Amino acid sequence: MDHLQLGVKIGHLYLKNPIMPASGAFGFEMETLIDFNNLGAIVPKSITKHPRGGNATPRVCEVNGGMINSIGIQSKGVDYYVKEILPHYERYDTPLISSISADSVEEFAEMAEIISRESIVSGIELNISCPNLKGNGKAFGMDAALSYNVVKKVKDVTDKPIIAKLTPNVTSIQEIALACEKGGADALNVANTFLAMAVDIYTREPKIGNVLGGISGPAIKPLIVRMIYQVRKVTNLPIIGCGGVMTWEDVVEMLLVGANAVQVGTASFINPTALPDILEGLKEYMTANGVKDINELVGKVNIKHNQVESI
Amino acid sequence: MDHLQLGVKIGHLYLKNPIMPASGAFGFEMETLIDFNNLGAIVPKSITKHPRGGNATPRVCEVNGGMINSIGIQSKGVDYYVKEILPHYERYDTPLISSISADSVEEFAEMAEIISRESIVSGIELNISCPNLKGNGKAFGMDAALSYNVVKKVKDVTDKPIIAKLTPNVTSIQEIALACEKGGADALNVANTFLAMAVDIYTREPKIGNVLGGISGPAIKPLIVRMIYQVRKVTNLPIIGCGGVMTWEDVVEMLLVGANAVQVGTASFINPTALPDILEGLKEYMTANGVKDINELVGKVNIKHNQVESI
Amino acid sequence: MKPYDLKIISNVRVSERYWHLKLDARPIADSIRPGQFFNIKCADLAFLRRPFSIYRINKEEKTIEFLYLVKGNGTVHLTEAAPGEYLNIFGPLGNGFELKKEWNTVLLLARGVGIATLAALAQEAAANQVTCIAVLSARTNNDLLSTEMLERLGVEVYKVTEEDGTSDVEAVEKLIENLLKANRIQAAFTCGSKRLSKLLQRMAKMVHLPAQIALEEHMGCAMGVCYACVCDIQENDDTHSVRVCREGPVFDLNKVVLK
Amino acid sequence: MKPYDLKIISNVRVSERYWHLKLDARPIADSIRPGQFFNIKCADLAFLRRPFSIYRINKEEKTIEFLYLVKGNGTVHLTEAAPGEYLNIFGPLGNGFELKKEWNTVLLLARGVGIATLAALAQEAAANQVTCIAVLSARTNNDLLSTEMLERLGVEVYKVTEEDGTSDVEAVEKLIENLLKANRIQAAFTCGSKRLSKLLQRMAKMVHLPAQIALEEHMGCAMGVCYACVCDIQENDDTHSVRVCREGPVFDLNKVVLK
């Protein structure tokens, strides 16, 4: 197993393996549980420029094959992040990707500029699934022009690799992916959570304080796999697959349809050591199947027919 | 239980109860299993104008909390349908809703015209999730103008109530719902399946012959509940909820967020008597909770906060 | 066809990869024919039901038996079902084999778990004094199931395996040729292998031997409404689509289009 | 905190709605404090883990015990876990109660399954020769759990129930007033009821009684990374958000903002 080549490149960023946490489902509180040096990257929770309180509780609920969350990006602001959060990760040699959320295109650029000054930050993930409050309140990532704008403005102010984290709540993920590529994105994260809702039929209240939330977990994996496949068809940018990865098998599936790396979110809530467990499983699979370099798997789904892309 | 009022109105169409099968998951082959007279409506599989062969096998696969299907609307054409399929249902006093699929706006209208001549047909469901082959191959339902057009042209040629069955694979289900309403739809079905994909990591082949397919079953319920809630916010049209209903609890949940009736698809594959079982459960719930009229539940979700519609 | 909750009498491993399941069939009123199948809810954790052919029908003790290969999610969980528990099975489904009165000697060609499907037929043949000659193919001798049970029924059994290097198509072709020469075989039945079905189809067409095949296809509803399980039937120059769960799973081997 | 697979020693129903679970805790190296909790994977069919307070820590026989209310999907399935099987539990999590050396007499106010959480504290208090006075509230006498266990520990128990019409807030207020008068109570602890917590908060603020509360909130990660389980803490004029799973579940009752 020692000669396995697990390293992947996300633009200019080299990751020692393709397994990293998803933003919002990871923190230094996990330090005693797993060795951060074995992660492909460290991805702390999205931050906002100013401190923010977050949404009403309950903020999570269980659904069939997953969960809904609506945390509301509770954040202590970018200054606190730079001063108090980032230093926690200094002792690890794993690249850190900062996830940022903002209310406007300008704010995205401002934040990227501030974050870029930190040498510990190896890349920036743009959470364009958050709502554009200066616009109609819809997520940036639901509009190709806005997505383009966010990425472009951020690229203008930073040299760090930029990952656009797409929202899956769109008619054409390909269109948004291409807009981000045109804006200069170095990589794409496919994708954030799907907007969802659940109601307690006895109290007749939404199970989430904020009424709507994002669904994550295995229930959404087939939708995300489809989107990775679709995005891979239109771009050569590195793709980070995200959504419903619970096991190493899920990672292989995402790589086969075109992802170069994956993020693991909800799985860590169910199995707190999911990240290292998945990496171990992947290594065993590679050894057993003679896969020497993990990159060999990327996009290797075997499409026999000239299929129609409809249902 | 005898005095429960279960009848609902879908436009001018009166259904004796809100439980009906979803197109593609029902047929007269089930005649020996369940009493069709106890259904709210009969909804046979979508038909196309000309005979069609359907997609490569395997056409179904299992995923976490659901299944993917890509049947491809195998159909013997509208003439066969009128001559051979419809007569099977003549002996039932349950209204029949014909689901139609077409490759172009014109073909939708032609088919609606042909079908409308049949007195047994009480309503027409437009499967606008199928691809527009005269356009860019995208589903009609992914485009507001096209959706409007299909409904409008169909309304021009028929007096039967028209139900537009929306595709959930869109950025704004509200926009499409409003377009259909403007086109003259009498009701909306929210919604068809989500485009999805699964890969067998050992053979590296897609688990569905057609590569992509539609995911149905409990995994998608939270997304559908959200969409019903969103659509109810912008229109007073009757809504038929569809997607992931397995139990009567799911029906109540959909009614609470604004559905007037529901369709049950995949559940019948898991439990062949799901349709009557769900109706029984609903009656017991009404009796136990003093709900005399099923319509009392519609839209009665209790929203306390002035919530933000983002994640 | 109906869904039934049947009590599990036993559920035991019979070889490395195969399990045997026996259910109390008293609630089932329908008659069950060899070649028919049930769609079984294997476990809460396996969403879709799984189709399994009837392996044995015991009319006296009112039990039915299945023989299943442990393959994936559904069957792995099925092994956990314990005696005394109830299993929800939906059926009987589809059309069984046709065993014509005028046939005195028939050939069975089965591979792997296809033996399960043909075993029920052998049982019926035995009851009707029809002589069965069976060619059973498997990866290993450990995988060769039910040979004893078949021999007890009076079936003349020929075993071929990869392990013994006797199971390649050419060898099987030779074997069947000899069997056809040595016996007045009036019909043939097959299940479990595309390769062997193609072989038998070719040979049956050549000698105008009536032949039937039990097909497998991934299923949604198993009751004919979803059109998931289709295959093609060629009659004269017309090809039309049929449903394995409804028109099948048994088809005329000489008409079915084997992909 | 770590995930452990622990062997189930027993899992039995102790009243109409409550079950008692005992696990072999030998694999756990961390020390466990009353008020801390574990996040338990109840079943494959319940996706999220469920948080449960430690009910009893038996250091000699190296077991831990939980007392749980059967409520929904997770706990319904938890009742099916059988002795001999393994349960995956993650913990110990959060911060426990603080029992100050200088306290000789403390008041426990618990409702429903909140008794489980305070029972562990009573156990520790007994070990430290601290006198406990407990007011236990429940719907019915059948729901009043662990009174005997508490009495065996030397706890002075007062029971109030809806059944007996003794559990309304006014009656409980009167009872506590009397207890405060009759005893030199130096601290109070509560769990299990928002109504009673508010009452105790009001009374504790009035008489400047140190008080602690074990809170419940819906959880995602239970390890402080997801911010699902927040509540507000008010100190002087500053209100800030804390995580029940990390900074809690035990908080200073006089500072916590009870919605």
Ligand SMILES: Cc1cc2nc3c(=O)[nH]c(=O)nc-3n(C[C@H](O)[C@H](O)[C@H](O)COP(=O)(O)OP(=O)(O)OC[C@H]3O[C@@H](n4cnc5c(N)ncnc54)[C@H](O)[C@@H]3O)c2cc1C
């Ligand atoms: C009419 C019929 C009769 C059958 N009789 C038997 C029998 O007696 N004994 C036996 O061991 N097997 C039999 N099979 C095959 C059996 O259905 C599959 O092996 C089983 O469904 C695999 O399920 P799994 O969960 O173990 O595998 P998985 O790979 O996890 O299955 C995933 C999905 O694919 C489907 N699937 C996989 N393989 C097949 C297959 N060969 N045919 C149909 N669906 C499949 C499953 O039903 C499920 O929906 C029969 C199949 C059919 C169609």
Ligand SMILES: Cc1cc2nc3c(=O)[nH]c(=O)nc-3n(C[C@H](O)[C@H](O)[C@H](O)COP(=O)(O)OP(=O)(O)OC[C@H]3O[C@@H](n4cnc5c(N)ncnc54)[C@H](O)[C@@H]3O)c2cc1C
């Ligand atoms: C720190 C802490 C300690 C607890 N200790 C105990 C205990 O010792 N004994 C006991 O019986 N109960 C305890 N609870 C409450 C217990 O967690 C819930 O009753 C349980 O999660 C309900 O799960 P369910 O599947 O039965 O209900 P469901 O209604 O099916 O649960 C659905 C979802 O809501 C969550 N949920 C529902 N109620 C609560 C609640 N009160 N608190 C947190 N999450 C909830 C569940 O965890 C799950 O995610 C504790 C809660 C917390 C936060």
Ligand SMILES: Cc1cc2nc3c(=O)[nH]c(=O)nc-3n(C[C@H](O)[C@H](O)[C@H](O)COP(=O)(O)O)c2cc1C
């Ligand atoms: C509790 C929770 C909080 C999250 N917070 C964020 C966030 O702050 N920023 C972000 O980009 N994504 C956030 N996500 C989304 C995840 O990063 C991920 O995209 C999603 O959960 C799908 O992956 P999974 O199925 O592996 O969890 C959050 C998800 C969860 C469950």
Ligand SMILES: Cc1cc2nc3c(=O)[nH]c(=O)nc-3n(C[C@H](O)[C@H](O)[C@H](O)COP(=O)(O)O)c2cc1C
């Ligand atoms: C096997 C299968 C075939 C389907 N065929 C059709 C169809 O012909 N026309 C249509 O409008 N929807 C079709 N659907 C979609 C269903 O009508 C329904 O919208 C979807 O399955 C979601 O509901 P469910 O989760 O209750 O199954 C089909 C679904 C399945 C599973």
Ligand code: FES
């Ligand atoms: S499985 Fe549905 S038609 Fe055969």
Ligand code: FES
């Ligand atoms: S549950 Fe995640 S922070 Fe407390």
